[in-house]
Amino acid sequence: MALFSKDLGIDLGTSFIRIAEGGETLLEEPTIVAIAVDERMIVEVGQAAQNMYGRVSEMIEVTRPMQNGVVAYYEITEKLLGHLIRKVSGPLRIFRPRIMITVPYGITSVETRAVHEAALGAGSREAYLIQQPLAAALGADLPIGTPSGNMVVSLGGGCSQAAVIAMNSIVAAETLRAGGKELDEAIIAYVRKKYGLIIAQPTAEQIKLAIGAAIPQDEDKSIEVQGQDQVTGLPHPLVLTTTEVVEAVQDVLRDIVETVRRVLEKTPPELVSDTIDRGIALCGGSALLPGMEKLMTKELGIPTYLVDAPTTCIAEGASRALDILPTLQRSLPNVY
Ligand SMILES: Nc1ncnc2c1ncn2[C@@H]1O[C@H](COP(=O)(O)OP(=O)(O)OP(=O)(O)O)[C@@H](O)[C@H]1O
């Protein structure tokens, strides 16, 4: 039986779910579900569900079941997990996998239990939880089993986490319930205030991905999008530049940097000095915002670098955690 059943690492994120096995990513899908309102049946999940957004009748609801790193719609999350687990492991009647699933650092016991129960309900044989910074560090191959300190900062779609890890456990950490979505919202607010135009979240994200940056760039790019006039409701074209986006996202970025700073303040001095020597490992989709490492390096005075697989290292680390379960077990969150 063990020969056929899989060991899966699952990174249950606000924006994306990623599933890995043996340190390799098998699947990456947006955390989105399309549901038939009447029967509460899943119509599509992941990318296919995202493609339906804004294009289907009222009979179908397109939902994001995770918000700011935690389960917002339990039943839908469980169904989504079940669907994707079956996609990578075949019919669960025969091969029920063991799962290591991630949770953000510092969430409540109720929020933790929701993830554990969703993982069990989705058809796993056994489900373990791991805090995302620890999974990220494993995925990025940091020497976390040693007594010296390793700092990981993960900037996702709905939350930002910073942690110092030594001897396989988290020494100091914090989670800010803000991430890429809050950067998008900051762009929406900026455009509304400066131009009196309304743009939707997908447009704000498109702007961020096309021309966004954390600090001013040598090349000031621009993009034209369609907004909607706040007063008349009529469509109106709008050209935004990189400089404007940098300005729009500054407050959110300051909150993120302050979160990292607070973790450093709580960390014992010897471990801070290790962190200065080794640098801060940056991961998560929002870490890809151009200039993010430079901003952190400048603001914190500690060299910051992007890890090799910034978006997939968390799922990959979670899958590796199953191989060293006895070593880690003490460090994993309990489910009450
Ligand atoms: N090149 C890029 N520049 C800026 N932001 C980006 C880039 N690529 C992806 N993102 C942003 O990264 C976010 C998604 O990151 P990630 O996949 O790490 O999130 P997640 O794990 O689902 O969320 P969380 O960990 O917060 O629950 C989105 O907000 C997306 O807009």
Ligand SMILES: [Mg+2]
């Ligand atoms: Mg994440």
